[in-house]
Amino acid sequence: MEQLQTALTTIKVLRSSVGQVFEALSNGLRADHGEENKETKYLCELQELLNTVGVSLRDVEQAINSLNPPPGPFNLASTSFLGQETTQERQALYSSLINSYKWTDKVHEYSNIAQSLLSQNNLKRSYTNASRGKRGRIQSSSHNLSPPQVDNVIGQFDRLFPDMTFTISRPFASNAVLQITLGHVLKAVVAFKGIMVEWIVVKGYNESMDLWTESRYKVFRKVTENAHAAMLHFYSPALPELALRSLMTWFHSLISLFNDPCKRCGLYLHSALPPTWRDFRTLEPFHQECKP
Ligand SMILES: [Zn+2]
Structure with missing residues (x-):
């Protein structure tokens, strides 16, 4: 996962350095190149930017080489059939399905946290606490009437x-x-x-x-x-x-x-x-x- 993150970051860096090349190209000769040798200065600047692109590209290649390809196709179960839908409104199902998965994951996570917090709660009345008297010994559960x-x-x-x-x-x-x-x-x-x-x-x-x-x-x-x-x-x-x-x-x-x-x-x-x-x-x- 971390390697994938690095690879994505290097791609971002590459895109931004390519963007800088095109920006410099579209701006052409600028006032800050001065009057003297302005063409040479401009070409030097481009050269430098292209070098950066080369370095970024090498980083991307390295990052990608270190990635392991996934062992097989992802198992999407029956959700893969959603991709074969032709009607417009049903195609949107896939993303809402992903959202609901994320949502369920969160519910799961939060309920685990809530469970651990509630288990420390002294006001809990049933099951364990209710059957204990003030001195901590277990009494016959007096609340448990027929x-x-x-x-x-x-x-x-x-x-x-x-x-x-x-x-x-x-x-x-x-x-x-x-x-x-x-x-x-x-x-x-x-x-x-x-x-x-x-x-x-x-x-x-x-x-x-x-x-x-x-x-x-x-x-x-x-x-x-x-x-x-x-x-x-x-x-x-x-x-x-x-x-x-x-x-x-x-x-x-x-x-x-x-x-x-x-x-x-x-x-x-x-x-x-x-x-x-x-x-x-x-x-x-x-x-x-x-x-x-
Ligand atoms: Zn009042």
């Missing part, structure tokens, strides 16, 4: 918060996905791992619910962000049921999302948003900019 136990815990919330409805589904084997409707204000999807909350998406009351897309409304995207903060704040592998109850109590306080003024500035709107932050302890509403 589906009926999880249903039972969630059923308690149903009685605790009459203005919230909870719908449990299990699209991914045994782990529950909980759909919450909070009054007529908003909806949320909560993904569980055992009884631990893994992910929350908050959306508007009229939006379609799924785990993978965010709300089209800024206010609910902000609430989703804050719900993630709450999810991490209330995370407690030792007391997972209490953690979930605290999170749900916090979440329930959002029922007055559009009705409560900010505790600090007393206004309803700030930057066209209601107070989307709820204090974790007091549940008091604050604007993003006003939170303590």
